[in-house]
Amino acid sequence: MTELSLDRNRYLEAKALWVRRKTLEMAVVANAGHLGGAFSCTDILVALYYGGVLRFDPHNPHWDGRDRFILSKGHAGLALYPILADLGFFPISELESFASKIGINPDINNIPGVEVNTGSLGQGFGVGAGLSLSGKIDRKDFCTVVLLGDGECYEGSVWETALFAAHHKLKLVAIIDYNGLSATDFTKNIIRQEPFENKWKAFGWNTVSINGHSFAEILRVLKDIHDPKSNKPLAVVAYTIKGKGVSFMENKISWHHGVPRGDELEVARRELTS
Amino acid sequence: MKQNEFRDVVFGEIYRIATEDDRVMVLTADMGATELDKFKESFKERYINVGIAEQSGMSIAAGLALGGKIVFIYGIIPFITLRCFEQIKVNLCSMKLPVTIIGIGAGFAYSVDGPTHHAIEDIAIMRALPEMTIFNPSDPVSLKHITKIAYATPGPKYIRLAKGSYPSIYEAEHDFSLGLAVQRKGDDVTIISTGTLVHKALVVSDELAKRSVSSSVVDLYRIKPINDRLLLRIIEGSKLVVTLEDHSIIGGIGSVISEVLADNYTSVPLKRIGINDQYSFRYGNTEWLHFLHGLDVNNVTKVICEKLREL
DSSP states (O other): OOSSOHHHHHHHHHHHHHHHHHHHHHHHHHTOOOHHHHHHTHHHHHHHHHTTOSOOOTTSTTOTTSOEEEESSGGGHHHHHHHHHHHTSSOGGGGGGBTTTBOSSOOTTTOTTOOSOOOSTTHHHHHHHHHHHHHHHTTOOOOEEEEEETGGGGSHHHHHHHHHHHHTTOOEEEEEEEOSBOSSSBHHHHSOOOSHHHHHHHTTOEEEEEETTOHHHHHHHHTTTTSOSSSSOEEEEEEOOTTTTSTTTTTOGGGSSOOOOHHHHHHHHHHTOO | OOTTBHHHHHHHHHHHHHHHOTTEEEEESSOOOHHHHHHHHHOGGGEEEOOSOHHHHHHHHHHHHHTTOEEEEEEEHIIIIITTHHHIIIIIITTTOOEEEEEEOOBTSSGGGOTTTOBSSHHHHHTTSTTOEEEOOOSHHHHHHHHHHHHHSOSOEEEEEOSSBOOOOSOTTOOOOSSOEEEEOOSSEEEEEOTTHHHHHHHHHHHHHHTTOOEEEEEOOEEESOOHHHHHHHHTTOSEEEEEEEEETTTSHHHHHHHHHHHTTOOOOEEEEEEOSSOOOOOSOHHHHHHHTTOSHHHHHHHHHHHHHHO
């Protein structure tokens, strides 16, 4: 670990463990959710919100100077809500209203801190490009960060947006949660995406590949997003493990959907306990 | 610029609005217009050509609107509505964003380009979207006012444009807040039309008069939300209601009117005249395609007279 102190790393790991446990409990109560894809991007979300990357004010969610974060892979919303609640965007007790007031996909009407309605893949990225362009025109210095799934990158509109963002030199960061699994199979078996990072490079983006579960790596590549050294947008290919944190879910296609019950639930709870 | 060319009327008005409101932006899916060139030259940063990429274009429009912009996005109807329908649903309608879609090429306006470019399903699908307001102007005056109304109305809007030039049928200061207007008042038949087919409805009305049939002509320039109360008052007493549109018979204004009648337990004979449930692979100008699909003045007049005789 080069730039991250041991204490800081422990703090982020503890937060990630708590978020995964909350995510699990929300899914159990509602009997719904996409745990695999939520757990694969939990560390990225924790780094963004607790690692000093994003600028935000929980008491003023619409603060003009905030960074715009968009969870384009909206089905991972269960990993985002505990973070927003913990930071004070809304009371933690409201997490219990999951599947009544709060749904699987981010919703600007009901969840303070959510910027864009997402859930239909590919679209949050385009909205992020528009938001970023509005900031550029108005000479604002906020940064727009979009988290996409690798399966989401099958959507053609993702690549339309990638072209657009590079052409307009947008202050835009795309983080791709590359867990290698889509809903029904490994992406390498569905339609091969490699060489993935090179595709973004060819579209005119700065690119970097990292371990999406290493806080040190995530924070290292995102530390300059407000003061980028280049006028190209940045694509971060974050290699992750679907279902990360629960042994029987890790890298298993069957845990795209699904909620553990019985013994499995107890194992999951045990593994997500500090 | 041709006098009264629809696309120049709309972009001329947007230009005027943009001089007073620097939030106004125009996005185009690689479509031009003389007045749009003027906008581009005057407001370089506020003109964005998103390329032939309507899906990301619509999402980008939404992002700009979330960032405080008032956005107009322009393209050929099938591509700027059907192609990116889901982006319109999720990004504009579900978030109620102030984006106005300007679609050009109503009905068979892109006649020789064939079914890829014909717009005969757009009203049906766009009116199914919650929050969406739909305008279909008939003349340059209504178009100019509707552009102003769209700018001032919150939420997503769709303006369905004809191609080319049409004469004015309204006085310059007509009030377009009601959603529809009685262009002609008569007793026997009420012909409800929309967009530039209103001009045809007026000629049909003349033809009916020669056959001693007295007709009203209603211009339904706002298709959604529909002003059903005013509409019901207007058709009261008519022996027959006819809808005339350059859109599929499924889901267009014929369907709108039938829903209004049914929902209000109003029993009056209704004849829907539009494009039958088929694609047109025959080529020629728009009038020729109208003729082939029974939308010419002679056929419409004949159908109305036949229906009246059946009553």
